[in-house]
Amino acid sequence: MVIEIKEAEQTIVEVKGEIDISNVDHLGSALQKAFTRSPTGFVVDASGISFIDAVGLRTILSAWRKLTTQGGVLALVASELIKKLLEILDATSLPGLVICDSVHMAIETISSGAYGSEGCSQD
Amino acid sequence: MTNVSGKLNTKYISKRFPVWTGYPVTLILIAAVTALLHALRPVFPLAQFPIPYILVTMLVAYLFGVGPAILAFLVGLFVFDYSFTAAVYEPRVHAVDIRLAGITAYLLGASIVAISMVLISNSKRRIECIAEELRRSQEDLNRAQVVAKIGSWRLDVQHNKLYWSDETYRLFGIPIGTPLTYETFLAKIHPDDREYVDEKWKAALRGEPYDIEHRIIVDDDVRWVRERAELEFGKDGEVKSAFGTVQDITDLKLAEEARVASEANYRAIFNAANDAIFVHDPETGIVLDANQKVMEMYGYSPEEARTLTIQDISSGEPPYTQEEGMQLVRRAMQGEPQIFEWKAKDKNGRIFWVEVNLKKAIIGGQDRVLAVVRDITDRKQTEEALQREQEHKLQFYRQTIMAATDGKLIITERSEIEHLAGTSLAVWEIHQPDELRVIRHEIEKVAESLGMAQDRVCELLVASGEAITNAVKHAGGGLVSVHKTDESLMVVVSDKGPGIPALALPEVALRRGYSTTGTLGMGYKIMIQLMDRVYLATDESGTVVGLEAKLRRSDISASPGMNRVLCI
Numbered sequence: 001m002v003i004e005i006k007e008a009e010q011t012i013v014e015v016k017g018e019i020d021i022s023n024v025d026h027l028g029s030a031l032q033k034a035f036t037r038s039p040t041g042f043v044v045d046a047s048g049i050s051f052i053d054a055v056g057l058r059t060i061l062s063a064w065r066k067l068t069t070q071g072g073v074l075a076l077v078a079s080e081l082i083k084k085l086l087e088i089l090d091a092t093s094l095p096g097l098v099i100c101d102s103v104h105m106a107i108e109t110i111s112s113g114a115y116g117s118e119g120c121s122q123d
Numbered sequence: 124m125t126n127v128s129g130k131l132n133t134k135y136i137s138k139r140f141p142v143w144t145g146y147p148v149t150l151i152l153i154a155a156v157t158a159l160l161h162a163l164r165p166v167f168p169l170a171q172f173p174i175p176y177i178l179v180t181m182l183v184a185y186l187f188g189v190g191p192a193i194l195a196f197l198v199g200l201f202v203f204d205y206s207f208t209a210a211v212y213e214p215r216v217h218a219v220d221i222r223l224a225g226i227t228a229y230l231l232g233a234s235i236v237a238i239s240m241v242l243i244s245n246s247k248r249r250i251e252c253i254a255e256e257l258r259r260s261q262e263d264l265n266r267a268q269v270v271a272k273i274g275s276w277r278l279d280v281q282h283n284k285l286y287w288s289d290e291t292y293r294l295f296g297i298p299i300g301t302p303l304t305y306e307t308f309l310a311k312i313h314p315d316d317r318e319y320v321d322e323k324w325k326a327a328l329r330g331e332p333y334d335i336e337h338r339i340i341v342d343d344d345v346r347w348v349r350e351r352a353e354l355e356f357g358k359d360g361e362v363k364s365a366f367g368t369v370q371d372i373t374d375l376k377l378a379e380e381a382r383v384a385s386e387a388n389y390r391a392i393f394n395a396a397n398d399a400i401f402v403h404d405p406e407t408g409i410v411l412d413a414n415q416k417v418m419e420m421y422g423y424s425p426e427e428a429r430t431l432t433i434q435d436i437s438s439g440e441p442p443y444t445q446e447e448g449m450q451l452v453r454r455a456m457q458g459e460p461q462i463f464e465w466k467a468k469d470k471n472g473r474i475f476w477v478e479v480n481l482k483k484a485i486i487g488g489q490d491r492v493l494a495v496v497r498d499i500t501d502r503k504q505t506e507e508a509l510q511r512e513q514e515h516k517l518q519f520y521r522q523t524i525m526a527a528t529d530g531k532l533i534i535t536e537r538s539e540i541e542h543l544a545g546t547s548l549a550v551w552e553i554h555q556p557d558e559l560r561v562i563r564h565e566i567e568k569v570a571e572s573l574g575m576a577q578d579r580v581c582e583l584l585v586a587s588g589e590a591i592t593n594a595v596k597h598a599g600g601g602l603v604s605v606h607k608t609d610e611s612l613m614v615v616v617s618d619k620g621p622g623i624p625a626l627a628l629p630e631v632a633l634r635r636g637y638s639t640t641g642t643l644g645m646g647y648k649i650m651i652q653l654m655d656r657v658y659l660a661t662d663e664s665g666t667v668v669g670l671e672a673k674l675r676r677s678d679i680s681a682s683p684g685m686n687r688v689l690c691i
Contacts, residue, residue, distance in 0.1 A: 018563075021592050022556035051563065053588045054645035081581060088652040089645055 002048075003030045010075075010107050011038040016048030019056035027056065031063040041073035043106040046082055057085055061097075068096035075106035075120065145187025149195045152179045157202050173203050173229035180233045184240035192237045203229055265289050272371035280362050291369050294348065296341035313338035313345060320350075327352060328362055336372065347376040399477075399496040401428070401436075402486060405456045408433040408449050411491065420477075420498055422470035438466035438474045452492050455481035464499065476503040520628050531651050534628065537617070537660040540669040544615050545608030554600035559591055562603055566614060569605045573612060573674065582653040583672050587614045589646035590668040594618035598665065611655070611674055617667040623659075 001017035003026060013034045019027060034042045044060060046052070064074040075098045078086070083099065086092050092099065100106040100120035109120050156175045176199030184192035204226055265288065268274055274291025278284075285303045292299040295311050305324075312320050316337040327333035333352040338345050352367030393400060394415040402412035413428035421428070421436060433448035441447070443466040451461045461481040468474055480495040521534040548569055551562050563584050570580045587603070594601035598620025606613045623643075630644055650657045650670060658669035 018560060020556065020559045020563075020588060021596065022559055051584065051588070053585060053592060054649055055592060058645065081585070085585070085649060088649055 001026065003027065005030060005034055005037075007037075008107070010110050011042035012045055012103065012107070013042060014045040014048065016050075018051035019049060020051070020053055021055050024055050024059050028059050028062070031059065035063060035066055039067070039070055039072055041067060041075070041110045043075045043077065043103060043110065045077045045103050045106070047077045047079050047103075049079055049082065052082060052085070054085075054089075057082070057089065057091075061091060061094075064094065064097045068094075072096065073098060073110060075100055075110050077101070077103050077106050145183060145191030146194055148187070149179070149183045149191045150198065152183065153195060153198050153202060156199075173199070173232065176200070176203050176229065177233045177236050181236045181240045184237045185244045188244065189241055192241060196233050196237060199233065200226070200229055269293075274369040276367050276369070278362075278365040278367075280364055294341075294346075294369055294371055295339060311339045311341070313340055327354060330354075330356065330360070333367070336376075346371060347373045396495075397497075399498075401494040401496065402484075403433075403452060403492040403494060405452060405483075405490050405492050408445065408452050408492075410436075417496075420469070420496065421467070427470075436467055436469075438468050440466065443467075451479075451481055455492050456483050456490070458483060464503075465496075467496070475500045524628060528651050530656075531654070532647070532657050532659065534659050534661075537665075537667040540615060540658045540660055540667050543608075543658065543671075544604075544606035544613045544669060545611075546606060548605045548607055550602060550604040552600070553591060553595060553603055556592075556595055559588065559595070562591060563588060566603075566605060570612060570672075573607065575612065575672070575674065579672060579675075583612070583614065583670070586650045586653045586657075586670050587616070589650050590614070590616035590670060593643065593646060593668070594620070594666070597621070601665075612672050614670040615667065616670075617665060619665040622661040622663050622666050628659075 001015065001019055001023050003016075004014040006012040006014060011034050013030055015027060015030075031044070034044075044063070046060070049056075060074075060076065064076075066072075067074050073096050076082070077100050083092075086099070091097070098106070098109055098120050100109060105120050153176070156179055160175060176195075180192055180195040180199055183195040268288055268290035272290070272294070274294045275288045276291050277286045279286070285305075287295075287303060289299050292301070295308070297303075297307070297311070301307070309317055309321060320335065320337050323331075323333060323335050333350065333354070336347060336349045338347055340346075349370040349372045350367060351370075352365055354365045355363045357363045393412075396414060396416060399416040399420045400414045401410050401417065403409065404411055410428050410431040413423065413425045413431075415425065417428050418424050423431065432445060433452075434445040437443045437445070437448060448465075451463065455461045460483075461479070463479055463481075465477050465479045466474055467477045476499050478497045478499045480497075482493050482495070484491050484493045517534070524532050524534055549565065551565060553559070553562055566587055567580055567584055570583055575583070591601075591603055594603075594616050598618030601616060601618030601620075604615045606615060627643070647657070650668070654670045655673045656669075656671040658667075658671070660667045
């Protein structure tokens with residue numbers, strides 16, 4: 001797993017590789033760092049994740065929970081696997097969690113504030 | 124006493140005069156008598172008779188016995204004959220007859236007197252010997268009485284005298300020799316026992332046996348004595364004499380009291396116990412003792428319980444038999460306490476459950492096995508009812524869960540999963556979280572080699588990941604294996620963890636909507652959705668999860684992907 005926190009227009013946490021309980025704590029602390037920098041919202045680019053399980057998803061969803069309690073938003077760039085798992089967990093339409101197909105869209109969505117139940121803004 | 128009735132023992136003479144002194148004294152006496160007679164003869168004609176010599180013989184016989192008497196006799200005869208008879212009558216014609224008559228008279232007189240004196244002397248010595256022997260045996264008796272702490276007494280009714288032995292005086296703490304009355308004796312008796320002793324003595328005077336134990340007070344100290352007496356009665360039933368013994372039994376009594384107290388304590392504890400207690404012979408298993416609770420539990424009185432065998436108090440159906448019981452007894456004898464449940468049988472044949480604690484014990488210096496028995500019928504019934512209820516609940520859960528998951532989550536037994544799994548293709552052990560990745564890739568290889576489509580391999584890996592993560596998280600690791608049947612591939616993950624409680628199963632399988640309460644539920648949701656079927660067997664000894672993915676025609680026909688990135 002490789003994690004990179006990028007500071008551009010928005011804070012972006014880029015995660016690549018396989019996530020399981022052996023390394024999920026690194027993801028947790030990276031997300032915590034991002035939260036400290038941008039408590040109103042940031043982007044998690046999970047499109048490069050090749051494997052993730054319930055523990056990993058829970059860690060991401062914990063970050064979302066923290067953000068929403070403060071009125072923030074989490075834009076998640078998800079792979080097909082993650083989308084499917086979120087569906088299974090009934091976690092696709094959580095308030096404050098925006099699931100996007102690309103980093104570009106995710107940044108735009110957060111910046112514009114145009115997010116809601118309709119999800120990530122489409123081009 | 125025997126040597127007194129036998130021959131004279133000269134050693135008693137030597138107490139006054141050594142034996143040898145008799146001989147010189149005899150000679151001195153004869154010389155003295157001769158000198159006296161010579162001096163007297165001119166004025167006293169009778170001095171010519173042998174009487175003085177006979178008197179000397181008599182005296183010597185009396186004082187010194189036979190030897191000196193014979194010496195006195197012979198020397199006396201010679202001197203008498205020579206210095207008187209011969210000297211006086213020799214010049215005369217008829218002197219021979221007179222001399223003969225004098226010697227004869229001497230012989231006769233001296234013999235008779237000497238013999239009688241020896242006899243008198245002997246009998247006197249004999250009496251002295253008897254008295255001495257009596258004194259000695261009295262001494263021995265006194266010593267024996269001191270050693271045995273037994274005193275004796277004698278009542279002489281004729282002379283109205285009561286004699287106590289020295290030891291009796293000592294036992295009663297009265298100075299030896301103090302004049303005694305019945306009242307003196309009564310006064311020494313413990314006030315609580317006085318009436319009793321008085322009654323018993325009066326009964327003895329009427330002819331009843333007298334053998335009693337009572338207390339006396341000696342120097343403010345309470346002592347116990349045992350008294351026995353034998354009374355001799357006259358024709359009219361009057362007491363003629365009595366002889367009795369007094370024995371100090373204080374130590375015996377104290378030891379007995381201590382023993383009785385300790386026995387009573389032991390009994391009290393034994394009988395107060397809430398559990399039935401059997402004392403078994405370690406060799407035969409036979410019951411040697413039993414407490415009151417045994418009566419309540421088994422219906423045998425403690426008396427009946429003694430001699431019961433293990434068979435008698437066991438249901439008899441294997442393994443609740445004499446042989447099994449004896450094995451447990453032997454193990455307990457080797458010092459390992461045995462605690463086990465046992466099917467017991469009471470006097471009426473009723474079978475009931477007990478919990479038995481067998482322990483080696485030493486009772487009264489003997490090796491014994493103690494069996495502490497508790498009736499657990501109620502507990503057993505409750506346990507059985509609980510188990511039944513548990514099974515019903517589980518049954519209900521299984522059916523509900525199966526229905527709620529469209530038949531995808533099947534709660535079953537581990538043997539069933541092993542049976543369904545099919546041929547084992549590979550097995551891995553896992554202990555650490557960082558081994559997860561390697562095993563995922565191993566499973567991936569196997570699945571691909573079977574021609575499974577890429578997206579389905581991905582799903583299998585995610586589902587397997589959940590099961591393996593659970594084993595690592597909740598059980599510290601376990602075994603992962605891949606199996607294959609004709610129509611499906613199965614990943615089996617087993618662990619020896621605490622299992623999933625039955626009550627948590629609905630949460631795991633049925634919860635709708637996203638919850639952050641636990642990843643266990645999330646994991647199972649994922650497994651159920653991604654797999655064709657999930658088998659789950661779980662109890663206190665561990666959990667087995669079987670993840671079944673059907674092999675489809677599309678899987679088999681699909682060509683293995685090259686250089687794919689996992690799950691993308």
